[in-house]
Amino acid sequence: MLVFAASDKGGTGRSVTSANIAFRRALSGDDVAYLDFDFGSPTSGTVFDIPGSLRGVEHGGMHSYLQGRVSEPDRVDVWAETERDALRFRPPGAGQLVLLPGDRGGGEFAVNREMVRRCTDLFLRLEEEFDVILIDLSAGRSYAVELVLAATSKPELSGITVRWLVFHRWTRQHIAAAAGLVFGDRGILDAGLALGHQEEGLRDSIRFVRAAVPDPDSPELAHVRPAQAAWLRKCDQDLKDFAAELKLGRSKTLGVVPLEPVLQWREQLITDDDVLASRVANIETVRALTALADELTRDKSWEAL
Numbered sequence: 582m583l584v585f586a587a588s589d590k591g592g593t594g595r596s597v598t599s600a601n602i603a604f605r606r607a608l609s610g611d612d613v614a615y616l617d618f619d620f621g622s623p624t625s626g627t628v629f630d631i632p633g634s635l636r637g638v639e640h641g642g643m644h645s646y647l648q649g650r651v652s653e654p655d656r657v658d659v660w661a662e663t664e665r666d667a668l669r670f671r672p673p674g675a676g677q678l679v680l681l682p683g684d685r686g687g688g689e690f691a692v693n694r695e696m697v698r699r700c701t702d703l704f705l706r707l708e709e710e711f712d713v714i715l716i717d718l719s720a721g722r723s724y725a726v727e728l729v730l731a732a733t734s735k736p737e738l739s740g741i742t743v744r745w746l747v748f749h750r751w752t753r754q755h756i757a758a759a760a761g762l763v764f765g766d767r768g769i770l771d772a773g774l775a776l777g778h779q780e781e782g783l784r785d786s787i788r789f790v791r792a793a794v795p796d797p798d799s800p801e802l803a804h805v806r807p808a809q810a811a812w813l814r815k816c817d818q819d820l821k822d823f824a825a826e827l828k829l830g831r832s833k834t835l836g837v838v839p840l841e842p843v844l845q846w847r848e849q850l851i852t853d854d855d856v857l858a859s860r861v862a863n864i865e866t867v868r869a870l871t872a873l874a875d876e877l878t879r880d881k882s883w884e885a886l
Contacts, residue, residue: 583704583741584715584877585729587769588748589762590755591720594792595748597848598838598870600628602746603715604850605874607678611712615659616681617643618718618725620690623683625717628848630665631657637685644687646703647696647728654681654703667852676712689719692728700732708741713877722767727776730769734777744877745769745787746835751794751820760827763787785883788835790873795840835882836873841866 586599600615607613617625623642626634637644638655646654659678660671671678707714719725733743747769749759763769773783797813805813824830838844843851843862851870855862876882 582713582878583708583733583738583743584713585743585745586715586717586748587726587745587762588720589722589758590749593720593748593750593755593759594838594844595720596625596717597628597844598748598790598792598873599715599717599746600625601850601870602874602877603713604678605871606713606877607676608672609874610674610676612677612679612710614677614679614681614707614711614714616707616714616716617683618716618729620644620683620719620723620725621688622719623685623687625680626657626682628850629657629659629680630663630668630849631659631680631682632664633657633662634680634682637683637687639685642682642684642687644684644690647699648690649695649699656681665850665852667854668850679711689724692724692731696728697731697735700728701735701737704732704741705737722762722772726769727772730773730778731776734773743786744883746790747787748790748792749829751791751817753820753823756820756824756827756829759789760829764828787833788883789829789833790835791837793840793845794837835876836869838869838873839863839865 586595588595596619603613603615615625617623617637619625623637624635626637634657641651641655643654645651657680659680660668663669704714716729718729732738747759747763749755761768769787770780770783774780795813797810797817841863843849843855844866851862851866853867856864856867
């Protein structure tokens, strides 16, 4: 299964949430590959705490592979190479968790036919080896989005399940941006149709993920004044109505990740130790991330709505 993580804007929680989804799938026993296709900012190594890949690798990353400078991209075994003690050893029953990083200093680049072929070949090889391949894309209408749309339109990939997660924060600006990325001019649907995708199939493969969503009824907000509490509830309802109006309503939303201080202050994998031992993270966050990871393979969540 190929899962593309997209967003129209930066700061949506796309990378840290998708990395946590990959982590949760690996804990459940799946072999998982995480590809850094955020070509302008290849920093996924920071989320996994990989010292040699914090800003990408020196040579041999995704940039080098797609541009034809190496025959195979570098792979990093997260369990073996992370600096975090809670992640250092692969838990019993867990699957592989492998990072394919970008190149240090690599930037965006225009797509050509050879890059599409190399991308297609890579997806085919990884599909044979891994249960879930999660691809973190550059924000916006990027070359990375164009590249994977072109690759997944190829007949060779027609038998592989492809799913899209589009991330947005719980604000009017981010909701509007996410809707534009999918449904707007030159958005995912427009670009996909131009590259040969069938509209219904592509549309049905897309779901939205709301990140950093505050709960107006949370005990943490019990101290706010009654007028503030009423205002927060009104804002939350207005956002729900706005999302539904722009086709980002509940039926198109795969999951919601609550506001989490740990993820605000430090983009990292949320482990059970963070909840049970140090108690710096909230159990609700782990539950939300686990549920989101589970939904990826629940066909009912992806039926045409």
